[in-house]
Amino acid sequence: MRDTEPTNLSNTEKYTIYDPISDEMELNMGPQHPSTHGIIRLVLKTDGEVVTRVIPDVGYLHRSIEKIGELGNYYDFMPYTDRVDYLSAMHANAGYAMAVEKLAHIQVPERAEYLRVIAQEFNRIISHIIAVGAYALDLGAFTPFVYLLREREKINDLIESICGARITYNYARVGGVSQDLPDGFKEKALEYLDHFDLIVKEYDRLISYNKLFVHRLANVGIVNRETAFRYGLVGPNLRASGINWDLRKDQPYSVYPKLEFKVAVGQGWTGTVGDSFDRYYCRIIEMEESSKIIRQALLQMPEGEIRAKVPRKLKPPVGEVISHIESSRGDLMYYIMSNGTENPYRIKIRTGSFNAMTILEELGAGMYIADLVSFFASLDVVAPEVDR
Amino acid sequence: MSNVHSEITKELGSVIGSDRVFDRSQQLLPSIEVHPESLYDCIAFLKKKPYEASYLDSINGTDLLSFPGPEIHRKDVPWSSWYGTDEKIRLYMLVYQLVSLEHNKEYIVKAVLHGNNPFIASIDSLFGNANWLEREIYDLLGIDFLNSRDLRRIMLPEDWEGFPMRKDYKENEKYWDMPTTRFNPLEAMKQRGIALKNSILKDKED
Numbered sequence: 001m002r003d004t005e006p007t008n009l010s011n012t013e014k015y016t017i018y019d020p021i022s023d024e025m026e027l028n029m030g031p032q033h034p035s036t037h038g039i040i041r042l043v044l045k046t047d048g049e050v051v052t053r054v055i056p057d058v059g060y061l062h063r064s065i066e067k068i069g070e071l072g073n074y075y076d077f078m079p080y081t082d083r084v085d086y087l088s089a090m091h092a093n094a095g096y097a098m099a100v101e102k103l104a105h106i107q108v109p110e111r112a113e114y115l116r117v118i119a120q121e122f123n124r125i126i127s128h129i130i131a132v133g134a135y136a137l138d139l140g141a142f143t144p145f146v147y148l149l150r151e152r153e154k155i156n157d158l159i160e161s162i163c164g165a166r167i168t169y170n171y172a173r174v175g176g177v178s179q180d181l182p183d184g185f186k187e188k189a190l191e192y193l194d195h196f197d198l199i200v201k202e203y204d205r206l207i208s209y210n211k212l213f214v215h216r217l218a219n220v221g222i223v224n225r226e227t228a229f230r231y232g233l234v235g236p237n238l239r240a241s242g243i244n245w246d247l248r249k250d251q252p253y254s255v256y257p258k259l260e261f262k263v264a265v266g267q268g269w270t271g272t273v274g275d276s277f278d279r280y281y282c283r284i285i286e287m288e289e290s291s292k293i294i295r296q297a298l299l300q301m302p303e304g305e306i307r308a309k310v311p312r313k314l315k316p317p318v319g320e321v322i323s324h325i326e327s328s329r330g331d332l333m334y335y336i337m338s339n340g341t342e343n344p345y346r347i348k349i350r351t352g353s354f355n356a357m358t359i360l361e362e363l364g365a366g367m368y369i370a371d372l373v374s375f376f377a378s379l380d381v382v383a384p385e386v387d388r
Numbered sequence: 389m390s391n392v393h394s395e396i397t398k399e400l401g402s403v404i405g406s407d408r409v410f411d412r413s414q415q416l417l418p419s420i421e422v423h424p425e426s427l428y429d430c431i432a433f434l435k436k437k438p439y440e441a442s443y444l445d446s447i448n449g450t451d452l453l454s455f456p457g458p459e460i461h462r463k464d465v466p467w468s469s470w471y472g473t474d475e476k477i478r479l480y481m482l483v484y485q486l487v488s489l490e491h492n493k494e495y496i497v498k499a500v501l502h503g504n505n506p507f508i509a510s511i512d513s514l515f516g517n518a519n520w521l522e523r524e525i526y527d528l529l530g531i532d533f534l535n536s537r538d539l540r541r542i543m544l545p546e547d548w549e550g551f552p553m554r555k556d557y558k559e560n561e562k563y564w565d566m567p568t569t570r571f572n573p574l575e576a577m578k579q580r581g582i583a584l585k586n587s588i589l590k591d592k593e594d
Contacts (some may be wrong), residue, residue, distance in 0.1 A: 059543040067553060103416070232443040232517040245489055318456065319416035322485070322496075335448050335483070339456055350446040358517040387543060 024052070031060055037134065037376075038383025042360075044369070051372055054364035056357060061387040069347040074100050074314050075174060077347065082168035084349055085385045087130055090116075090123040091327030092349075093172035098253065099323035099334040100174045104316040111304040112176035113255045115162075118189075118297050119171055121290040122159055125196075126152050127328035128283045131380045135280060136207055138377045139216055144207045151199055158189060174314070176307030186298050193291045200288055208284065217280060218271030221363055221375035228274070231362075232355040235330025236286065237379060240266035240278035247326035259296050261289045276378035283380075286328075313342050329353055329380055353385035392493055393418045396439065404429050407466040412498070419483070419496035423467050427484075427499050428509045434486055434495055435514060441486035441495055444515040449525040452479040452500075453555040461500045477502050480531060484511075501531065510536035528553040 029042040041057040065084060069077045081096045082089040094116050101108060129152050133145035156166040161182050163171040171177055207213050223233070228241040238245060246263045248256045264285035266278030320337045330352025337346040356379045364372055393413035397420050401409045408423040409430075422430045434441045452461070461479055462471040471477060484497040501508060510533035511518045522533045523542040530551035533539055541548065550557055559568045 059541075059545075062543040064552065229443045230516040232445065232515065243489070250492055317416070320483075321417060322494075331445075333446060333485075335446075337450060339454075345455060346448075346450045348446075348448045350448075354520065355517050358520045362516070 034138075037381055038386075040357075040381070040383050040386065042376075044372075046369065049368050051364060051367050051369060054360050054372070056360055058357070058383075058386050061384050063388065065388050066347050066349065069344055071343065073342055074316075074344060077344070078173065079168070079170050081349075082170055083384065084388055085327070085329065085332075085351065085353075085382055086167055087382060088123050088127040088328040089167065089169050090119045090171060091325055091332055093169060094120060094254075095323055095325035095327070095332050095334050097172040097174050098325065099321055099336050100314075100316070102323055103319065103321040103336060103338060104174075104314060106175050106308055106310060108176055108308055109305045110255070110302055112306045112308075114297050114301040115177045115181070115306065116172055117255055117259070118294055118301075119159065119162065119169070119177075121293045121297070122155055124290045124328045125287050126155050128287050131328075132203075132280065132283055135374075135377045136213070138373055139213065141207060141213070144203060147199075147206070148203065151196060154192060158185075158192065161185065173307060175310040176305070178307070180306050189298060190295065193295060196291055197288070200284065204284070208281065214270050214277065216370070216374055217277040217378070218275055220276045220371050221367075221378060222272050223274045223359070223363070225274075227359070227363075231359040233330075233359065234352045234355060235326070235328070236264070236282045237279055237330065237352075237356055239264060240282045241274040242266055247324055247331060251324060253325065255297075258300065259293050261293050264289065276374055279378040279380075315340060315342055327352065329382070329385065330355075349388060351385040351388070353379075353381045356381055357386055392495070393420050396420055396434070396495065400430060400433060403433055410465045417496065419498050421465060421498045421500065423465075423470070424499045424501055424508050427497070428511060428514075430497060431484065431486070431511050431514055434497075439495065440488050440490050442489045443487055444511075444518055444521075445485040445487050445494070447485075447518065447521040447525060448483045449529045449531060449553070450481045450483075451529060451554050452481055462502070465500075471502050478504060480506050480529065482508065482525070482531070505532070506530075507532040507534055509534050510539075512537050527551075530554065 025046050027044045027046060029044055031039045031041045039060040041060070043055040043057060044051050045053040045055075063083075065080050068080060078093060078096065081092040084092050100106075129148045133148045136144045159169065160166050162185070163169050163179055165171075171179075223237070223241050225241055225243060228238055228243065233241070242265060244263060244265050247253075248261075249263060262285075264282040266273050266282055268275070268278060269281055270277050316338045318338060318340045320335065323334045325332050325334075332352065333350040335346070335348040335350070336344055339345040359379070360376065363375065367375065391413075394411055397409050397411040397413070400420070400422075404426045408426045410421040412419050412421050420430075431441075433439075461481070462468050462477070480501045482499045482501065484499075486495045486497070487493075488495065499508060508531065510522055512522070512533075512535070519536065519538060520542065522536060523539060525531055526533060526539055527541040527543050528551060540546065544552075548563075549560060552559075562568065
């Protein structure tokens with residue numbers, strides 16, 4: 001191994017985490033912590049209650065998914081995409097299927113596109129339920145999280161009736177989807193959505209305008225426009241800073257041009273534009289918009305096939321392709337390179353949480369520890385997306 | 389989209405020299421390829437008007453060891469003499485993606501490095517999230533980024549040896565006295581000569 005290491009390394013300073021100065025403490029917001037949303041280790045150097053430096057240490061969940069993708073078929077990789085982000089698995093599935101279809105020039109039937117959109121928007125709702133509920137839980141409010149989990153269970157049951165699984169769906173296939181809707185799904189879904197619209201308003205009454213909650217969120221972790229661009233933030237994090245950029249409207253794919261919905265842009269509802277409350281409230285608005293999209297999609301969906309004919313052994317032409325999809329945590333990018341054989345040559349997945357973690361080092365300095373917890377929860381980072 | 393990359397090639401050629409830029413806008417993924425020594429100037433050029441790249445989307449790295457015909461990369465570019473005359477030289481490809489929100493376009497820049505110890509300039513000072521993306525490529529592929537403010541491993545532990553995403557990577561037998569492979573009963577049976585009857589793997593072995 002030694003002869004393959006680079007020998008012309010420039011003199012980067014030896015990085016030492018332990019640097020003893022009196023009055024400065026070094027704390028481990030360790031791999032096991034109730035409010036780091038997964039297995040992420042943050043080393044904090046604090047002066048009392050004020051954090052002077054944040055050093056994130058990731059890699060506890062590295063499963064080398066990209067290298068495993070080079071071992072099997074193009075079709076074999078679909079269950080692995082579920083596990084890249086287990087809370088929004090349908091987006092990852094559909095993004096991979098879109099990339100392979102672009103590479104091999106496969107046309108997807110329209111009913112399959114509508115089915116993918118319905119499953120993705122349900123997935124966006126349940127992913128934001130966890131994001132918003134876990135945020136309240138971090139600050140000590142147990143009741144809103146448990147109320148929302150009850151809704152998540154009902155949506156999980158609806159999705160289980162379509163594809164057979166509650167969390168890691170493996171529903172999209174290259175060329176379409178795997179199964180059709182069962183009988184009576186449309187009526188059940190519409191009835192549930194009527195009930196869900198009232199739940200969001202109940203949640204607002206419970207916590208969104210609670211004085212303590214607002215005081216802990218307003219003016220914490222303000223991300224202005226230049227900082228958002230410099231660190232490559234995507235998704236609700238970018239829209240909360242006042243930038244109107246949503247891939248479903250600006251670079252549309254699938255059947256989104258036929259559906260009407262609004263984009264949630266941060267306006268500084270309680271405080272300045274780009275603080276944690278904006279990031280939190282954008283997610284609540286997106287949940288409401290998703291239920292509108294599902295209603296329209298259920299009414300517009302045509303009859304037809306659900307999967308195009310694909311060859312048994314798929315050998316796409318030599319080349320590369322990039323596909324973007326708007327998942328609940330931002331822009332999920334797939335880069336696939338093929339060398340003309342059955343196995344892909346290189347698969348690269350770039351997730352929204354990876355870019356969001358890079359902003360911690362700059363903005364974390366100078367905050368109180370309690371504000372750091374609130375800021376980190378507002379970025380909505382999940383650990384398996386960062387490490388893959 | 390291919391028009392944008394052809395335009396960029398012409399204008400960039402007048403800024404840094406037309407023998408340092410190559411137009412690859414007719415491929416399935418339109419892009420421009422630059423000489424690795426002028427990558428920093430190219431990305432600084434794309435940040436200004438009229439292209440106004442807003443943020444860095446991602447940096448990908450690939451090892452072209454077993455790609456069919458990697459020598460094409462070094463033969464059809466104007467700087468082919470930079471790669472030398474060795475037929476079996478090892479190539480790595482880096483793909484930079486920049487997104488511009490004003491013009492709603494995506495710019496893709498490629499750079500191909502060679503050798504056993506490849507290196508390229510870091511774009512840390514232009515974009516803030518380049519540091520973590522470059523650390524991931526250093527960790528998994530072994531490409532050195534010069535003038536980076538902080539280059540160390542990110543996914544793997546600091547004392548890991550080797551670069552896993554390379555195509556000829558073989559892990560060590562042990563890591564801190566923990567074996568890196570697991571006992572595989574099929575291998576044990578093969579070694580003892582026990583025939584596998586009625587096995588679904590039988591077709592694959594033949």
